[in-house]
Amino acid sequence: MEVTQTWYLVLSAMLFSVGLVGLLIRNNPLVMFMCVELMLNASNLSFVAFSGVYNDIAGQTAVFFVLVVAAAEVVVGLSIVVALMRIRPAATADDLTALKG
Amino acid sequence: MVDVIVFAVGAVVVMGGAIGVVLNPNPVRAALSLVASFFGVAVLFVLQEAHFLAFIQVVVYAGAIVVLFLFVIMLLGVDSSDDLSVQPLVGQRLAGVGVGIAVLVLLLAGLFMSGPGGEKGTVAFTGAQSSTAAISSDHPDVNQLAVDLFTRNVLAFQATALLLTIATVGAVVMVKERGATPKATIEQDETN
Numbered sequence: 001m002e003v004t005q006t007w008y009l010v011l012s013a014m015l016f017s018v019g020l021v022g023l024l025i026r027n028n029p030l031v032m033f034m035c036v037e038l039m040l041n042a043s044n045l046s047f048v049a050f051s052g053v054y055n056d057i058a059g060q061t062a063v064f065f066v067l068v069v070a071a072a073e074v075v076v077g078l079s080i081v082v083a084l085m086r087i088r089p090a091a092t093a094d095d096l097t098a099l100k101g
Numbered sequence: 102m103v104d105v106i107v108f109a110v111g112a113v114v115v116m117g118g119a120i121g122v123v124l125n126p127n128p129v130r131a132a133l134s135l136v137a138s139f140f141g142v143a144v145l146f147v148l149q150e151a152h153f154l155a156f157i158q159v160v161v162y163a164g165a166i167v168v169l170f171l172f173v174i175m176l177l178g179v180d181s182s183d184d185l186s187v188q189p190l191v192g193q194r195l196a197g198v199g200v201g202i203a204v205l206v207l208l209l210a211g212l213f214m215s216g217p218g219g220e221k222g223t224v225a226f227t228g229a230q231s232s233t234a235a236i237s238s239d240h241p242d243v244n245q246l247a248v249d250l251f252t253r254n255v256l257a258f259q260a261t262a263l264l265l266t267i268a269t270v271g272a273v274v275m276v277k278e279r280g281a282t283p284k285a286t287i288e289q290d291e292t293n
Contacts (some may be wrong), residue, residue, distance in 0.1 A: 003286065030133060037162070055236050057236050061250055072268035076272060082176065089178075100122075
């Protein structure tokens, strides 16, 4: 038995759906953010698996950029959370309805 | 055989950490489960010979992003456990799990339903092998990644540098204290 790229892709699909379920279920903004990071990791796994299949380094370059953009996104998202929590402590994602029509 | 064992261990750690993030009521424990998941992903990167990416995964994801999460959790004092049994919409948890299972089935179906020539049961790899950026086994992967990054993707590289600067400046602006008078300084606290 050999580990083929299919195994990585199946694992990536499972990780993505677990992150998706977490994003839909949890209402703490920080934990929701962590589930988004899980989904990004799943896509990184996919990229590296495809990089191995097609013998192309572009998959690993894509992972590099996804990592950088995820880091910038975490910085901005957490600063938004800090700015929000300062005004409304212990707010959950369901309490943040100021833009509701 | 060793590959299979390492893959199994890495996969268990990844999925266990992910399920820990979703199911843990305490945000701090969820963040630590996330670290475990990231380490599992790094192990799987090493197994696929992407050593530089494994290193960057540990340093950036586990070492910077999760630390940032923990800082914010501790700063805001939101480390008390959530109540997982509260759902704002009736049946939201069930619907969430249902959507997750549906997406998983969709992904696996898309993966296995159409092979390269349209045969069922084979995995849908539909592209061709690379001619411009092929991985060769005589150079380390970090060298080849660097060549690709700094020749074919140098514009995107500069753009991400700009993005990081903008993100940092934006974060500082967003969490800055507003108002003309700054908060009490250390000297003022000491005289009290």
